[in-house]
Amino acid sequence: MPVDSADPALQVDALSVEYGSPADVSRVVRDVSLAVRRGECLGIVGESGSGKSQIVLAVMGLLDAHARTRGSVKFRGEQLLSATTATLNRLRGAKLAMIFQDPLAALTPHLKIGVQLGEILVRHAQMSWREADERSLAMLQRVRIADPKQCLRQYPHELSGGMRQRVMIAMSLLCEPDIVIADEPTTALDVTVQAQIVDLLRAMRQDFQMGLVLISHDLGLIAGLADRIAVVYAGRVVENLAVADLARSARHPYTAALIECAPTLTGRTQGRMPTLPGQPPSPETSDEGCAFAPRCARAQARCGVERPALSPPDAATQVACHFPLSP
Amino acid sequence: MNAPLLQVEELSVRFPDRRRRMRKTGSLAAVDAVSFTLAAGETLGLVGESGSGKSTLVRAILRLLPVDSGRVLWRGEDLLALDRQSMRRRRREMQIVFQDPLASLDPRMTVREILAEPLRIFEPGLDRGERERRIAAGLERVGLAADMVARFPHEFSGGQCQRIAIARAVMLAPKMLICDEAVSSLDVSIQGQIVNLLADLQRELGMAMIFISHNLSVIRHISHRVAVLYAGRLVEQAPGDRLFKAALHPYTKALLAAEALLDTAPRAAASGDPLGAAAAPRGCGFANRCAEARSACSLAVPAWESATPEHLVACHRWRELPPRL
Numbered sequence: 001m002p003v004d005s006a007d008p009a010l011q012v013d014a015l016s017v018e019y020g021s022p023a024d025v026s027r028v029v030r031d032v033s034l035a036v037r038r039g040e041c042l043g044i045v046g047e048s049g050s051g052k053s054q055i056v057l058a059v060m061g062l063l064d065a066h067a068r069t070r071g072s073v074k075f076r077g078e079q080l081l082s083a084t085t086a087t088l089n090r091l092r093g094a095k096l097a098m099i100f101q102d103p104l105a106a107l108t109p110h111l112k113i114g115v116q117l118g119e120i121l122v123r124h125a126q127m128s129w130r131e132a133d134e135r136s137l138a139m140l141q142r143v144r145i146a147d148p149k150q151c152l153r154q155y156p157h158e159l160s161g162g163m164r165q166r167v168m169i170a171m172s173l174l175c176e177p178d179i180v181i182a183d184e185p186t187t188a189l190d191v192t193v194q195a196q197i198v199d200l201l202r203a204m205r206q207d208f209q210m211g212l213v214l215i216s217h218d219l220g221l222i223a224g225l226a227d228r229i230a231v232v233y234a235g236r237v238v239e240n241l242a243v244a245d246l247a248r249s250a251r252h253p254y255t256a257a258l259i260e261c262a263p264t265l266t267g268r269t270q271g272r273m274p275t276l277p278g279q280p281p282s283p284e285t286s287d288e289g290c291a292f293a294p295r296c297a298r299a300q301a302r303c304g305v306e307r308p309a310l311s312p313p314d315a316a317t318q319v320a321c322h323f324p325l326s327p
Numbered sequence: 328m329n330a331p332l333l334q335v336e337e338l339s340v341r342f343p344d345r346r347r348r349m350r351k352t353g354s355l356a357a358v359d360a361v362s363f364t365l366a367a368g369e370t371l372g373l374v375g376e377s378g379s380g381k382s383t384l385v386r387a388i389l390r391l392l393p394v395d396s397g398r399v400l401w402r403g404e405d406l407l408a409l410d411r412q413s414m415r416r417r418r419r420e421m422q423i424v425f426q427d428p429l430a431s432l433d434p435r436m437t438v439r440e441i442l443a444e445p446l447r448i449f450e451p452g453l454d455r456g457e458r459e460r461r462i463a464a465g466l467e468r469v470g471l472a473a474d475m476v477a478r479f480p481h482e483f484s485g486g487q488c489q490r491i492a493i494a495r496a497v498m499l500a501p502k503m504l505i506c507d508e509a510v511s512s513l514d515v516s517i518q519g520q521i522v523n524l525l526a527d528l529q530r531e532l533g534m535a536m537i538f539i540s541h542n543l544s545v546i547r548h549i550s551h552r553v554a555v556l557y558a559g560r561l562v563e564q565a566p567g568d569r570l571f572k573a574a575l576h577p578y579t580k581a582l583l584a585a586e587a588l589l590d591t592a593p594r595a596a597a598s599g600d601p602l603g604a605a606a607a608p609r610g611c612g613f614a615n616r617c618a619e620a621r622s623a624c625s626l627a628v629p630a631w632e633s634a635t636p637e638h639l640v641a642c643h644r645w646r647e648l649p650p651r652l
Contacts, residue, residue, distance in 0.1 A: 047514040194585065261516050
């Protein structure tokens with residue numbers, strides 16, 4: 001079923017994820033809405049515990065059994081939150097694929113790479129193993145693995161971290177997905193290899209025109225790959241903005257602080273690092289007021305009692321703040 | 328000038344290699360003939376990718392790992408020649424903070440017990456009231472409230488746990504603090520807090536620091552001098568501002584380019600994978616990834632050469648190549 005490119009391939013509406021008893025509830029995702037079309041890249045940036053990974057686990061149907069969800073997750077028009085395992089299995093790994101942070105943990109240790117790639121094609125694309133092997137080989141070439149023939153015969157532990165992540169990327173693209181979700185795809189890698197993987201992801205975006213959801217704590221990585229950014233704090237999207245606007249017109253004080261804190265090689269030389277005071281919020285934080293207010297230099301009395309909504313509604317550029325920075 | 332606080336000479340650490348056990352080369356060098364000095368009150372940033380031997384090097388200096396050859400001079404005295412008891416007495420002068428704060432704090436000990444431990448061992452004569460005062464002061468010094476002493480590590484966030492680990496490390500005012508990726512697992516907004524805290528403590532206590540990180544940007548903020556490690560060997564050392572303005576070794580240049588690439592626009596990064604010590608060839612360890620390598624590079628290990636008295640580089644071709652500006 002071809003998808004109209006105007007319609008988002010992935011649409012998340014008012015998604016909430018909670019754990020724990022009603023008396024002691026952890027609200028890890030709060031009322032999050034996102035949309036991703038084919039061909040575009042949405043970056044989700046947030047610190048550890050902000051709920052960014054929980055959002056994608058909810059999309060992939062991989063949440064813990066104790067999680068309670070509300071809202072809607074639609075993939076090509078199909079509701080995923082209430083979908084059966086059979087439906088999810090039909091989509092996952094094929095049209096809706098994922099690249100995890102730690103490829104060694106995500107690959108099966110006792111199966112050769114050729115088997116792990118091939119079984120996706122045999123299962124989802126009804127190929128014979130012979131066809132699947134050919135396709136896998138071609139895909140390993142496209143992700144620039146130096147000796148793809150040998151790679152097919154190797155086990156994950158025989159590959160370097162960078163090669164494993166290339167294999168993960170090849171795997172996610174095998175069935176020409178509409179959406180690929182990459183959760184911290186370079187965090188576990190060395191910096192020279194990180195740069196190679198970023199290059200590769202950029203090239204694959206061009207070639208495959210899939211929608212890419214890129215999750216990271218690293219604004220630099222996101223700025224290098226994404227078109228749009230959703231900034232997540234304490235389970236909520238606090239700002240939606242275009243990457244081009246990141247440097248000049250971030251409006252939420254938290255986004256501005258993230259940009260300020262990111263250590264860079266240019267600009268300020270030695271000396272004190274810019275910091276954000278206080279601690280990241282916990283998922284038990286109440287929903288009264290703005291979650292960032294305790295750490296915010298611009299906060300006023302209103303911020304503690306009245307929660308700011310993302311505004312303007314239905315716009316591409318939105319901020320949830322009573323006293324946003326001027327653009 | 329006085330003798331340096333720490334002087335490491337040709338230090339090598341070898342591990343047995345199961346795959347090559349039957350051959351003559353039954354071991355591989357995780358740290359290969361590394362030499363550097365550390366002056367009192369100075370911060371040396373140690374950069375390198377995973378597997379380059381950063382952690383092995385500092386653990387060997389602290390004698391937490393057996394050393395194969397070389398010398399570690401601590402205020403002129405060879406640490407490797409000390410017996411266990413004498414070494415133990417020196418340990419109060421040199422402390423380490425690890426990457427994962429939760430893993431380096433005993434989950435069954437309260438903060439009070441964690442901070443009391445160094446005092447119990449090295450200052451057993453303290454009476455209880457004095458010990459409590461020292462613990463409270465230690466907590467306040469790292470920006471935590473003194474009334475947190477009865478809590479357990481799991482009740483704290485990652486950044487707070489790292490503060491506790493730092494408080495423990497500086498309890499006895501050491502002369503040298505080693506930070507092994509001490510901020511790498513922390514969120515960006517917290518990293519800066521911890522780096523600034525370490526810089527403050529260093530000034531306050533006059534400690535020297537070895538600050539290990541794979542992140543050049545963080546190193547740049549805190550280090551007086553920077554040493555770059557690749558495949559178990561130091562390839563370049565220079566004062567911080569000089570290294571970031573005029574790097575000479577192709578590997579240092581590649582590292583800087585890769586970080587700049589992640590910062591902004593695409594630029595050429597090193598191709599290939601980082602070389603673990605296991606694969607270190609006879610010549611320059613970086614030769615097989617280096618765009619500037621010539622056949623001579625894989626024949627001999629490049630020796631240290633001085634670009635300036637303080638800027639050392641181990642590269643056969645550095646004179647022919649432009650510095651990275």
